[in-house]
Amino acid sequence: MTTTSITLSETPRVQTYLALADDALVLGHRTSEWTGHAPLLEEELALANIALDLIGQARMLYQAAGDLTGHSEDELAYLRDPPAFRNALIMELPNGDFAFTIARLFLVSVASDQKWRRGFDDPALTAVAEKAMKETAYHVRHAAEWLIRLGDATEESHRRAQDAIDALWPFTGEMTEIREPWLHAVAPILHRATLRQPNDGWMQSGGRAGRHSEHLGHLLAEMQVLPRTYPGATW
Amino acid sequence: MADPATRLWEVFIRARNGLAHRHAGSVHAADPEMALQAARDVYTRRGEGLSIWVVPSDAIVASDPRDKESLFEPAGSKIYRHPTFYEVPDEVGNM
Numbered sequence: 001m002t003t004t005s006i007t008l009s010e011t012p013r014v015q016t017y018l019a020l021a022d023d024a025l026v027l028g029h030r031t032s033e034w035t036g037h038a039p040l041l042e043e044e045l046a047l048a049n050i051a052l053d054l055i056g057q058a059r060m061l062y063q064a065a066g067d068l069t070g071h072s073e074d075e076l077a078y079l080r081d082p083p084a085f086r087n088a089l090i091m092e093l094p095n096g097d098f099a100f101t102i103a104r105l106f107l108v109s110v111a112s113d114q115k116w117r118r119g120f121d122d123p124a125l126t127a128v129a130e131k132a133m134k135e136t137a138y139h140v141r142h143a144a145e146w147l148i149r150l151g152d153a154t155e156e157s158h159r160r161a162q163d164a165i166d167a168l169w170p171f172t173g174e175m176t177e178i179r180e181p182w183l184h185a186v187a188p189i190l191h192r193a194t195l196r197q198p199n200d201g202w203m204q205s206g207g208r209a210g211r212h213s214e215h216l217g218h219l220l221a222e223m224q225v226l227p228r229t230y231p232g233a234t235w
Numbered sequence: 236m237a238d239p240a241t242r243l244w245e246v247f248i249r250a251r252n253g254l255a256h257r258h259a260g261s262v263h264a265a266d267p268e269m270a271l272q273a274a275r276d277v278y279t280r281r282g283e284g285l286s287i288w289v290v291p292s293d294a295i296v297a298s299d300p301r302d303k304e305s306l307f308e309p310a311g312s313k314i315y316r317h318p319t320f321y322e323v324p325d326e327v328g329n330m
Contacts, residue, residue, distance in 0.1 A: 040241070042262050042273035049276050138275075145268055 003228040006071055006079045013122075014068050015086060018076070019208055020125070021061030022087035023175070025077060026216070027108060028054030029223055030095055039098060046142060050105070053135040057128060064124035078227040082217050083210035090171035092207070092216040096164065099150050099157065103164035106143035110185045111175050112136045118178075144189045151193025162195050173203025242291060244270040246278055249286040256288050264289075 008014065031051035038044035062073035069076075090108060095101045116133035120126050150161040176182045179200070190197045206212070226233060241263045247256035259278045264270035270289040278284065298306060310316070 040263055040273075042264065042277055045280070046272065046276040049280060142272055145272065149265065149269070 003231050004079070005081050005084070006075055008069050008071070008080075008084065011068070014065055015208075017061050017065040017068070017124075019086040019088075020128075021058045021065060021076070022085045023091050023108075023112075024054045024061065025058035026085070026087045026091040026219065027104075028052075028058060029219060030091065030093075031101070031105070033095055034101065047101075050139050050142070053132075053139070057132045057135070060128045060131070064128070067124070074227065078224045082212050082220060085207075085210065085212060085216060085220070087207050087212075087216075088171070088175040089204055089207040089213055090168060090175055092213060092219055093168075093171065094215055096167075097160055099160035100164040100167070102143050102146045102150060103161060104168055105139060106147050106189065107165075107168055107172055107186065108175060109136055109139040109143055111172075111182050113140050114181055114185065115177065147189060147195075148193045151190075151195040158194065161193065165190065165195055166198055169198040169200075170202065170204050173200070174205040174207060241265055242270075243293075244274070244289045245292050245295060246274040247288040247290070248274075248278055248284045250283055251285060256286065259283075261292060262289070 008018075010018070028051045031047055031054065034047040035044065035051075038047055058077070059073055062076045065076055066072055071079075090104060093100075093104065113133065113136045116129040116136055120129060147161060150157045152158070172182075173179075183200075187197055242265065243261055244264055245261050246259045248259045249256045259274075262270060262273040262277055264273045267289065271287060274287050274289050275284075279287070
């Protein structure tokens with residue numbers, strides 16, 4: 001076992017797998033950070049379940065990438081530096097408050113749901129999508145119901161939810177391959193939540209090309225420290 | 236650390252077709268949809284469920300423990316109510 005970073009020769013197919021896998025892993029890790037901090041025991045388990053779904057999706061995708069690159073799923077997750085990660089920037093943003101966490105989960109999950117349902121002409125991705133679409137449908141439901149309640153409850157919860165949507169909106173361009181259906185699915189939930197839908201303007205991007213915010217470095221440092229310090233460590 | 240506005244709900248899970256819903260426990264949630272989701276997230280993580288009911292805990296009408304003697308002890312002396320006085324023909328096998 002080694003602790004030095006791996007370098008990959010990324011064919012377009014490998015890049016596709018890694019973009020999907022890194023999206024799931026990074027958001028899964030962020031979501032797992034709520035463990036021990038959620039506002040209710042029930043929500044603690046809900047967020048932990050969602051984090052585990054996402055990390056499970058990442059594992060299947062890393063295994064598929066591993067078949068093409070010869071690297072194990074652990075090597076792909078733990079032995080790449082930030083510029084080698086292909087996740088969209090929205091996944092790596094810090095959790096912020098509960099409204100920000102829920103708003104991001106909603107915006108991302110709607111895009112993921114549509115992506116899994118559109119299908120792939122690739123057997124490995126088709127297998128992942130078949131499992132992931134059921135999980136993601138629940139993530140959409142859970143996040144949407146929370147967002148409606150946060151937006152349409154107290155003045156403070158509405159303000160926090162609106163701030164979250166406004167802050168996240170410029171990060172949504174990078175993760176939606178096809179914009180119209182996503183807008184079409186997001187709009188009615190925002191309306192029910194009495195939240196104002198921001199206009200599409202300038203969009204942040206760069207994550208797919210490995211140009212990340214400083215937040216990813218901190219996230220990976222925490223996630224990778226154990227396998228890089230104790231190579232081959234097992235339970 | 237539930238908010239006082241967060242109600243308590245009793246959760247009933249049906250594990251398989253043909254079985255009755257069984258009481259699994261309780262959850263805190265603000266309304267029916269969130270109670271259903273909380274029940275799913277807390278009580279069906281290991282494949283326990285095919286169907287979930289949630290009921291507001293304050294909708295449950297419970298017997299008073301002080302009524303135990305008058306409600307339940309009279310049944311204790313009526314062993315003829317148990318179906319143990321029948322000869323089961325061998326052909327029936329296990330019941």
